[in-house]
Amino acid sequence: MTQRDYYEVLGVGRNASSDDLKSAFRQKARQLHPDVNKDPDAEERFKELNEAYAVLSDAEKRAAYDRFGHAGVRGATGMPDFSMDFSDLSDIFDFFGFGSFGRSSRRSRNAPRRGADLQYRLDLTFEEAVFGAEKEIEITRDEVCGTCNGSGSEPGTSPTRCSACNGTGEVRQVRQTLLGSMVQVTTCPTCGGQGEIIGTPCHTCQGRGVERRMRRKVVTIPGGVDTGTQIRLAGEGQPGGNGGPHGNLYVVINVKPHEYFKRRDNDIILNLTINIAQATLGAEVQIPTIDGPATLKIPAGTQPGKVLRLRGKGVPHLRNNGRGDQLVALNVEVPTRLTSEQRELFEKLAKSLGSEVHPAERSFLDWLKDALGG
Numbered sequence: 001m002t003q004r005d006y007y008e009v010l011g012v013g014r015n016a017s018s019d020d021l022k023s024a025f026r027q028k029a030r031q032l033h034p035d036v037n038k039d040p041d042a043e044e045r046f047k048e049l050n051e052a053y054a055v056l057s058d059a060e061k062r063a064a065y066d067r068f069g070h071a072g073v074r075g076a077t078g079m080p081d082f083s084m085d086f087s088d089l090s091d092i093f094d095f096f097g098f099g100s101f102g103r104s105s106r107r108s109r110n111a112p113r114r115g116a117d118l119q120y121r122l123d124l125t126f127e128e129a130v131f132g133a134e135k136e137i138e139i140t141r142d143e144v145c146g147t148c149n150g151s152g153s154e155p156g157t158s159p160t161r162c163s164a165c166n167g168t169g170e171v172r173q174v175r176q177t178l179l180g181s182m183v184q185v186t187t188c189p190t191c192g193g194q195g196e197i198i199g200t201p202c203h204t205c206q207g208r209g210v211e212r213r214m215r216r217k218v219v220t221i222p223g224g225v226d227t228g229t230q231i232r233l234a235g236e237g238q239p240g241g242n243g244g245p246h247g248n249l250y251v252v253i254n255v256k257p258h259e260y261f262k263r264r265d266n267d268i269i270l271n272l273t274i275n276i277a278q279a280t281l282g283a284e285v286q287i288p289t290i291d292g293p294a295t296l297k298i299p300a301g302t303q304p305g306k307v308l309r310l311r312g313k314g315v316p317h318l319r320n321n322g323r324g325d326q327l328v329a330l331n332v333e334v335p336t337r338l339t340s341e342q343r344e345l346f347e348k349l350a351k352s353l354g355s356e357v358h359p360a361e362r363s364f365l366d367w368l369k370d371a372l373g374g
């Protein structure tokens, strides 16, 4: 296998400054880190990148590489001869937000940690979403154990310092790898990074310091929410660690479909079928609205696809006063079954209207699209 030029691997010129090298390395490592890049050759390329950076970031090795190429940095084994302390890179990987790579756990172990957020999916009826509601929800979350106050130790006992890591919570290992010897810092397997060992675990929580509890909570849902609306209940999530704050609880709204109302933002749409006489002569009809029955005036000569607007009969705005409208989309039904009396009347009407036809400029759907704005 021919080895790629280290400058090419990092994508920098031969006179790149050490800052250029560092930022090029960060950028490429972020793309190639095996935790995020699932390409089969990502690991190889990540090793190659590390090797290139390890050589070029060391002034002596860089000078040797510049003069002699890869041969200049190879030892007697034919392998690159350098060692890299991965813990030196930990700040770089902290910067990326990676947890697995030589990151020091000492800093984060005792720092207060915010608890995790929880999510709860709440189903509402159409009416509840429009007008708001008080809903009781049940959430299961961790609570600080009442027996041990979160320490995990049976009351009256106390944890002992971990002898494997001397209480630091991490162990250092020197490994011989393809890239030379590397110091790897890992979480202490004996104490799990805690630095101490619980000799007598609390009998209530088995040493976890928390217990699962079901809690009931009444949530006030404001009028105007829709599917996907999130209501944040601050501090109702999982408890934090080391005295950190609770996470939040997000109640995510799901609105069940209504029998005939449909919603578009703050307007409520009702499809209404009227008969041919109502459309021709006009009429007053009773229709459902979210507030109850209401009278709708249909003007004479109403065409199929006409949309009538009832102001203020829609959904309340979430963030300010006022409501949307109810839109009534009219369809005109052509009768398919006639009584003999109706047939007679239609035959008279047919004679009176004559046999003239005219090509249409617009279709019913065009009308409806225009009226409802797409």
Ligand SMILES: [Zn+2]
Residues within 6 Å of the ligand: 145, 146, 147, 148, 149, 150, 151, 152, 153, 202, 203, 204, 205, 206, 207, 208, 209, 210
């Ligand atoms: Zn406990």
Ligand SMILES: [Zn+2]
Residues within 6 Å of the ligand: 162, 163, 164, 165, 166, 167, 168, 169, 170, 188, 189, 190, 191, 192, 193, 194, 195, 196
């Ligand atoms: Zn330990």
